[in-house]
Amino acid sequence: MQRLRDLSSQVESVFTSLANEFGEYQKTTGLSCLDGCGACCNNPDIEVSPLEMLPLALHFFDQGIAESMLDKLAEYSGFACAHYHRNSLDGEKGYCTIYTWRPGICRMFGAAGYSNKHGMPGLSVCKQIKQAMPGKYQNALITISSTPPPSISHGRQRIAQIDPGWGNELLPINDALRQAISKVLTCAYYMDEGEDIFAA
Ligand code: SF4
Ligand code: SF4
Structure with a gap:
């Protein structure tokens, strides 16, 4: 179990860094989430890795639930x-009930960068922000070279490289959480049997 807790600490540390990086970009450009909006959460197909759900799975385990x-x-x-x-x-409209433990993608989505097919930086902004702040969106496009947006794929790589085995697998968010909880419970079961199956 210690191995899972160590992995979780590393994931949380990258989460903090990503939240700062993406938050700073959104603050600089003004392309921040709208109050009370939760439109992007209203979708079961958000893809995340089970590794991103490990901190939440351990939290549920520690709570006994x-x-x-x-x-x-x-x-x-x-x-x-x-x-x-x-x-x-x-x-x-709505809100996240597990905000502290939300996965990496939820800390990056909204206004973020990508590389287009020519390797040039592109800007991906959700429909809600684009519609509410067209001027700020245009400004961010104009200043994309001097203020490049942080990239979601780079953020995903930073998380995945902590443990490529289950960091590179992308699943619908609810399935990824199930898989992470199952791993934690399997580990706990073998711990009770005197064996740490995830020991490094
Ligand atoms: S975990 Fe992510 S997708 Fe789910 S409610 Fe929270 S912010 Fe939304
Ligand atoms: S990223 Fe866009 S859709 Fe999602 S909560 Fe923020 S404003 Fe709403």
Whole structure:
């Protein structure tokens, strides 16, 4: 279990760095999330790695609710991230119920960069921010060379390189959490049997 806790600490450290980096860019350009918006969470197909869900899985384990969360995820039939609380019928408004432990992609999404096919920096901004702040979006495009946006794929690589074995696998968010909780519970089971199967 210590190996999983060490991995989780490393993941959380990259999360902090990514949140700072992307937050700084969003502050500089003004392309920040809209108050009360949760439109991007209203989607069960958000792809994350099980490694990104490890801090949350360990948190559930430490709270003694890992098994019950696994059952809830198995029964979940909503069309969103299972930890999204909707505040509007259409699901556009709402909030994250596990904000401290949200995966890496949730710390980077909104206004971020990518490399286009010519290797030039591109800017990816969610529909909601684009519509609410067209002027700021245009400004960010104009200043893209002097203020390049941080890249989601680079952020993903930083997380994945902590443990490429389960950091490179991308799954729908609820499945990735199930897999992370299952690993934690499997490890705990063997710990009870006197064996640490994830020991380095
Ligand atoms: S973990 Fe939180 S921020 Fe990420 S998709 Fe789910 S509800 Fe949204
Ligand atoms: S990234 Fe865009 S869609 Fe998601 S919460 Fe922020 S403003 Fe809303």
